[in-house]
Amino acid sequence: WMADYVQPLLANHGEAARASLRRKTANPRELVVSTLASQLDRARGAATRLDAARLADAEEKFEAASKHIGRIAEQICLPINDGLPEIVRDLIGRAASDESRGGPAGECPLRDLVIESMARAVRAARDELIDLHRTLMRTLEELATTLSADACEPMESAERVLQPLPAASEKDLGEIPNVRASRLLAWCPRLASWSLRRRLQREAYWPAHAAFSDYRQKLRAWTRTNMQKVAGAFESAAGPYRERLRLERGAARPSVDLERLQADLHQLLARSSIERGELPRGDGAEGSRRCAARRD
DSSP states (O other): OIIIIIHHHHHHHHHHHHHHHHHHHHHHHHHHHHHHHHHHHHHHHGGGSOOHHHHHHHHHHHHHHHHHHHHHHHHHTSOTTTTHHHHHHHHHHHHHHHHHTTOOTTOOHHHHHHHHHHHHHHHHHHHHHHHHHHHHHHHHHHHHHHTTOOOOOOOOOHHHHSOOOOOOOHHHHHTSOOOOOOGGGTTOHHHHHHHHHHHHHHHTHHHHHHHHHHHHHHHHHHHHHHHHHHHHHHHHHHHHHHHHHHHHHHOOOOOSOHHHHHHHHHHHHHHHHHHTTSSOTTOHHHHHHHHHHHHO
16 A cells, blocks of 8 residues: 555655746746846946947937927917017008008008018018928938938928918908008108108008907917927927937946856756756756857
């Protein structure tokens, strides 16, 4: 009974206990092997990482792009009527001066000047966004060179990104009265200009102010929408560069003895090979060499 039942059970129990012990000791060993291998890989790859000067250059390029976008965002946040009274008064003065010199009949000098001023504002806003688009495209090209990364997908052209420009309200422009100079004062242009300026200030200031303010709101909304589109396209294209920069900045440069780290790793790999029966006991040096060759 002892030979038939007890001894086989005892042998099986002993083998199961030894296998369990090997598993329990193998798990920490494998964890240590994995950790040492990761440290060794980081140490070997440290020499290929970018130096601090190139990383700082890349950060400066990102910061310059953010500042450029921020300047336009600050202008969008200004009060909608900021500086508008001075602009309207200047237009009234120019209209009075032109009319006092005898403008063609049927024209409205103030309305024409308001439309001309709106056109200048449109050109300035569009040129500013095109310049932003070109600057961000150039920044992407410089980042690819600085970070030694593959070129990302290029941004769409500005003509495809920017939406159509808003149109001025014909109704608001039509409410600007066509105030003309008195012909009785034609003998004195300076007096005629002074009189017409007073009349324009009384009768046409607020209609011109309202038309210009309404168009400013449309142009401000157009600028905000298109700036967000351009900035969003840049951030989407620059995402891989930001991630590369973050990884390079966050990567710790290990200050360890590489030879000692490699020797410890080879010793653990050899021990694992011996216990798995791949190598005979006592042949640790040869096992280390084979494991090192397999590892490399």
